[in-house]
Amino acid sequence: MTPALTPDQKAEVLRLKSEGRAVKDIAAMFKVSPATVKRVT
Numbered sequence: 001m002t003p004a005l006t007p008d009q010k011a012e013v014l015r016l017k018s019e020g021r022a023v024k025d026i027a028a029m030f031k032v033s034p035a036t037v038k039r040v041t
Helices: 007-018 023-030 034-039
Strands: none
Touching: 007 023, 023 034
């Protein structure tokens, strides 16, 4: 199974989270579940 997000996408998720974007909005941008976004650290 391939990862839902590439390393570059994970870095972008972290940047967006640090800017205060909502998890559900980030998830929609990358077409993944909010749980996937929450797991990115």
